[in-house]
Amino acid sequence: MRDGLAREDLHASVSDPASASMNFLNEVSARFPDAISLAAGRPYEGFHGTDDLHRYLRTYLAHLERLGLDPEQRQRHLLQYGRTNGHLGPLIARMLAQDEGIEVPEQAVMVTTGAQEAMVVALRGLCAGPGDVVLAVEPCYVGFTGAARLLGIEVVPVPETADGLDPETVLAVARAVRAGGRRPRALYLVPNFANPSGASMPVPARRRLLEVAAEADLLVLEDDPYGLFGLDDEPRPALKALDTGQRVVYLGSFAKSCFPGARIGFLVADQSVIDRQGRRTLLAEELSTVKSLLTVNTSPVAQALVGGFLIESGCSLRTALQEKTRFYRRNLRTLLTALEQSFADQPGVRWNAPDGGFFAVVEVPLTADEGLLEISGRDYGVLWTPMSFFHAGDGGRRALRLSCSALEPAQIEEGVRRLAQLVRDRAEPR
Structure with missing residues (x-):
């Protein structure tokens, strides 16, 4: 050397x-x-200024006071190491219910350091063996494919159409992967106004994709950073809102809705995990071990900024x-x-x-x-x-x-x- x-x-x-x-x-x-x-x-920079940071922090501290935390507890909440899966679970769960019709318990929410960490946590937790691969829409957001390569997980591309992913193509690719002796563990896609293509999936195709996921024994990693920014007010239900079989792990971010400097994303994983003794936990709780080895916990100060933003909006991003x-x-x-x-x-x-x-x-x-x-x-x-x-x-x-x-x-x-x-x-x- x-x-x-x-x-x-x-x-x-x-x-x-x-x-x-x-x-x-x-x-x-x-x-x-x-x-x-x-x-x-990146989002437009004219929507926020540094003065907003102080206001959001004050709003969140007032929220903690209403929850009954005394001054010492409020200080510890922001300035010490925090819960691995974060403090914003109740606010995010409320936001998802109001804006997307997604009903999940707050324990199913993990607050991450950007959506990028959510991708890494999901990939590392779900792909357990050398034969496990992940399917992904192509063209694909480079952050996801890069995360998979960082972890040594093979990505099998599924070509996109003008209307987003074709569910029958997903099924065919999943079957071909399984026939080749590998296990297709999950499928990654951005169903609303995808990066980079801008494509969106029609609602019937979304419903069929969930059926395909069940047929192919796939989990779906739904990334939805742009869903609030349609050209019209036509409802475009998230896959997670249509998910009756707990097939969808939902990846979210406040980079576009709030501001990227906070580096706050989240993962919603309400799937049941059963151990050999029959005990049940939520997938988000199991994945907390993976997150703890990456970032220990997401910055409580950054969470407080987004928490203040959510409280000011009444936990409705569509309104805010x-x-x-x-x-x-x-x-x-x-x-x-x-x-x-x-x-x-x-x-x-x-x-x-x-x-x-x-x-x-x-x-x-x-x-x-x-x-x-x-x-x-x-x-x-x-x-x-x-x-x-x-x-x-x-x-x-x-x-x-x-x-x-x-x-x-x-x-x-x-x-x-x-x-x-x-x-x-x-x-x-x-």
């Missing part, structure tokens, strides 16, 4: 392609700070987020209109029209890779995300993801105009 460590001796996750792709995006953004970023999927929903609706409509205006006469360019969320996908007549993104940022002043980042194989090479969440409408329009110029200048001859 005289000259340093050999990179090949480090774990494969150090050079994981998904991590490398996200690092590349961050590096490109830093090098071209004046470029309009249609790449970033009306302004944000209007903003994101306007931005998505602006993006789709700008695509129509800038690309209407451009051969070989197609895009989808999601019913909500932060993202749209554009197919282009050229290879949309890191090299083109470099040119785009340097020479055209616009950034986007190659769709190839979200595929395990060679998919998505001629497509890109656009995000409209963090910008003002005028920036979206100018960003799409710049992108259109790039495509016109660089389009490959047919």
Whole structure:
């Protein structure tokens, strides 16, 4: 080791392609700070300020006082190590019941350090043997596939359609995996306005997917960070709200609804776990051991910030987020209109029209890779995300993801105009 460590001796996750792709995006953004970023999927920064932090803390402390905690107990609640599964279970369970019609006991809720930790905890707890694999929608959020690779768990892709996952395809893939001698343990998907595709599953397909999960003996990992941001008020029931057979583990986050700096996510796992003596516990309680070895517990101070936010909203995000929903609706409509205006006469360019969320996908007549993104940022002043980042194989090479969440409408329009110029200048001859 005289000259340093050999990179090949480090774990494969150090050079994981998904991590490398996200690092590349961050590096490109830093090098071209004046470029309009249609790449970033973060929430708009104008909704909250640092003064809100003090208010949320005061609100939560007043809540603890109403619960009967004396000053010493309130201080300990925020400043000491806390319960592994967190303190917000009652508030989150109330929120889910009001907003989503999801009825679960508070003990089924684990508060995590972002939804990313919830994914790691679920994967590590559920995949117990070398033959256990997880199915995942493709294209797939890189945080999930990266977490699986970090844990050494194989991800088997299930191709997505314009309407999200096809349940019959899920069943076919699960059967093929089992026929090959492996156990398909769980299926990961984002049923509402998925990242990266923007696709949503129709309600009949959601019901059929739960039937398929029972037939294939699958648990469903439902990730739902965008469900509140539809273009309309049409009900889109969460899979967990339709789940009568306890097949769904629900993954949630306050990054988009509150703010990402709090790093608060959660996991809802109300499945019964039975030991050899016949004793029953909830899956969330069993998974607490996994979480305790990752982060010990989620920051009580960060939980208090989100707790104050929930209390101020009456535990209804649908009520609290009306302004944000209007903003994101306007931005998505602006993006789709700008695509129509800038690309209407451009051969070989197609895009989808999601019913909500932060993202749209554009197919282009050229290879949309890191090299083109470099040119785009340097020479055209616009950034986007190659769709190839979200595929395990060679998919998505001629497509890109656009995000409209963090910008003002005028920036979206100018960003799409710049992108259109790039495509016109660089389009490959047919």
